[in-house]
Amino acid sequence: GKTSLLRAIAGRHPYSGGTITLDGQDLMHPNAVQAARAGIAYVPQGREVFPLMSVTENLQTGFACLPRSEHHIPDRIYDLFPVLQQMKDR
Known part of the structure; x- marks a missing residue:
């Protein structure tokens, strides 16, 4: 249910x-x-999808509803979370 x-x-x-x-x-x-x-998303739990992806790929999952011209990770993300820049390929 x-x-x-x-x-x-x-x-x-x-x-x-x-x-x-x-x-x-x-x-x-x-x-x-x-x-x-509309801002609604469903992320299934327990499927282990995200652990198999790199940090960059995880961040790129938010691009789906954006125009193609906005398909980039803003520098602001790395300013807020500097460790993501260092770990982007993990």
């Missing part, structure tokens, strides 16, 4: 009743892209 609910909210699972509302606005059965653009 919990996983199905979370997947439905993130647009990754169909649902037959009810509504999904964000900030007072009905999302009307969102698909995953629409949900992501």
Whole structure:
């Protein structure tokens, strides 16, 4: 039940009743892209996806809903978390 609910909210699972509302606005059965653009994401737990990726690849997962022209890791990230720069290939 919990996983199905979370997947439905993130647009990754169909649902037959009810509504999904964000900030007072009905999302009307969102698909995953629409949900992501609204700021909703679903990150599965226990699949060990992220541990298999480098630090850079982990940071790049946030690019999906951005225009291609914005597909870069801002220097601000490395200013806030300097260790990420040193560990980017790990």
